[in-house]
Amino acid sequence: MIPELGHYALVLALVVALLQGTLPLWGAARGDRRLIALARPAALLQLLLVALAFLALTWCYVVSDFSVANVVANSHSLKPLLYKISGVWGNHEGSLLLWVLILALFGAAVAVFGRNLPAPLKARVIGVQGLIALGFLAFLVATSNPFLRLEIPPPDGNDLNPLLQDPGLAFHPPLLFLGYVGFSLVFAFAVAALLEGKVDPAWARWVRPWTLAAWTALTAGIALGSWWAYYELGWGGWWFWDPVENVSLIPWLVGTALLHSALVVEKRDALKVWTVLLAILAFSASLIGTFVVRSGVLTSVHAFAVDPERGIFILVLLLLAIGGSLALFALRAPALKGGGLFAPVSREGGLLLNNLLLATAAATVFVGTLYPLFLELATEEKVSVGPPFFDKTFVPLAIPLLLVMGIGPFLPWKRADLGSDLPRLALAGRGLAAAALATALWLGGPVMAVVFLGLAAWLLLATLSELAERIRLFRGPLADSWSRLAGLPRAQLGTTLAHAGLALAIAGMTASAAFKVETVVFALPGETLRVAGYEIRFEGVERLRGPNYSADAAILAVSQDGAPLATLRPERRLYVVQQRLTTEAAIRTNLLGDLYTVLGEPQPDGRWTLRLYWEPLVPWIWIGAMTMALGGLVSLSDRRLRVGVPRRRQAVAAE
Secondary structure (H helix, E strand, O other), X not given: OHHHHHHHHHHHHXXXXXXXXXHHHHHHHHOOHHHHHOHHHHHHHHHHHHHHHHHHHHHHHHOOOOOEHHHHHHOOOOOOHHHHHHHHHOOHHHHHHHHHHHHHXXXXXXXXXXXOOOHHHHHHHHHHHHHHHHHHHHHHHHHOOOOOEOOOOOOOOOOOOHHHOOOHHHHHHHHHHHHHHHHHHHHHHHHHHHHHOOOOHHHHHHHHHHHHHHHHHHHHHHHHHHHHHHHHOOOOOOOOOOHXXXXXXXXXXHHHHHHHXXXXXXXXXXXXXXXXXXXXXXXXXXXXXXXXXXXXXXXOOOOOOOOHHHHHHHHHHHHHHHHHHHHHHHHHHHHOOOOOOOOOOOHHHHHHHHHHHHHHHHHHHHHHHHHHHHHHHHHOOOOOXXXXXXHHHHHHHHHHHHHHHHHHXXXXXXXXXXXXXXXXXXXXXXXXXXXXXXXXXXXXXXXXXXXXXXXXXXXXXXXXXXXXXXXXXXOOOHHHHHHHHHHOOHHHHHHHHHHHHHHHHHHHXXXXXXXXXEEEEEEOOOOEEEEOOEEEEEEEEEEEEOOOEEEEEEEEEEEXXXXXXXXXXXXXXXXXXXXXXXXXXXXXXXXXXXXXEEEEEEOOOOOEEEEEEEEEOOHHHHHHHHHHHHHHHHHHOOXXXXXXXXXXXXXXXXX
């Protein structure tokens, strides 16, 4: 009964999406207030129906209803409750349902919180959101129905992929989807603006909070995914330039550019055409990522599906959404009125250069990721594009980008005077030189590592220097500076946190990549091993049993200079249903780095394989990323972003 209820709710949601995606758009075009008014209830009803379907599938997982094929394929009665619930989206059908739920949630959010939006614009935004939902609901119902029944239910399920039986599954995919789907709303605003033929500072102010929300969620999602891979896969790495990792990075880069570009539209009424294009491209990149993950065209450990039929359906959706929006852009963009003028050396100029570098970086990752596919289609030749390509193309773009990020906040709007503005960067410049020199003397290592550690110090000190300038630190009583700090707009504080977080993350990425120490040993119980100044005594291996797995756990007593520090227990697990082995790393963390330990294969002579890593500054990656996400949340708390702009009397009259 419950599965049928969920299926019927999806079908009804499909019908509602059809109405939501047509009638309000038609009403906005004709000025029909009755059709415009349908947008809000349609969006809310769609959310209700999709939520009902999602709850129905979750219930099937929780009670282990093995009459449902999706539950059989991805669950087991012995699986812990956390993984039964998170396993709902640990597969193609369930993850697509979560995607549709978040899509409906954003549409309903505009309906509820978009009170200050002019009614025709609001109807167009919700209508476009309905068309997007229509496509994905059709995909779900036609090719990926999660409620298919089995005539003869098996006694138990096939269990979830062991690599996914981790708390990371509960947080990483939902946050990623919030980011991906959040850009759908920005896309809807862009299409609505093109239909109206109007982009102005008010539009930018409406767009910015939704862009910021999507960017914040995507930042947190990528960071948590990186951390999950780091501790779960047992390789001691946090980024592998995997195709699915890459397609999450592309919309993040485009979304970052969009955030800065929308600010120029709001403040100076400039870069309007470029901003609309970025809004289209951000969601287009998310759709391309969906195609890569679910079509099976590229090999990845993250892929959800390999069904060509599904791939073709997604490809059609992708062509309709991207092709249609770009065609509309080509038709309507030339008619958009130009905005304010600015000198090349100005805040606007710095943000434009920032945009161009981010867009180029996104294009580089896009080409490197999809080039093997295009080459195979054209010549049937198979090639792989890995870290060497991205290191040589993406990394050099980061150097001018970081330099511009440090300089840009010091430049005034419209026109800058380098003679008076840039000397304020003296502290940051000295910090850059000092950090590079200290790194070279202390660590040595690759030249590029020294450069990027210096750039991280540059960005951090420039960011803090700009904040110090705003609050006039050390130019008067500290109480006055504190009062100025408390009175700063939260959006400004959020920007400071985001830039500082990026500096910390870059320092962590650079140090862990350049100065990592790796040791692989074959050890007998009782042996003492050494890595990066730590003594590690291998006490032996104990047998453990979990709810749906058995495990061997090494006992490693860690000390330094004879003083005991910790006992680490890396595991080697065997999941009984799927008969798959996984590794569970044991990590000792401090602010200077991670001692990372992995238990490997036993040897015939009684020795065990142990992999020991020293990962310098690697925690800074996730501290920095979470600081960036925190910056996004702080900015969202700014009342000016939450309220948007007052509704014009003319707009009210037009309703």
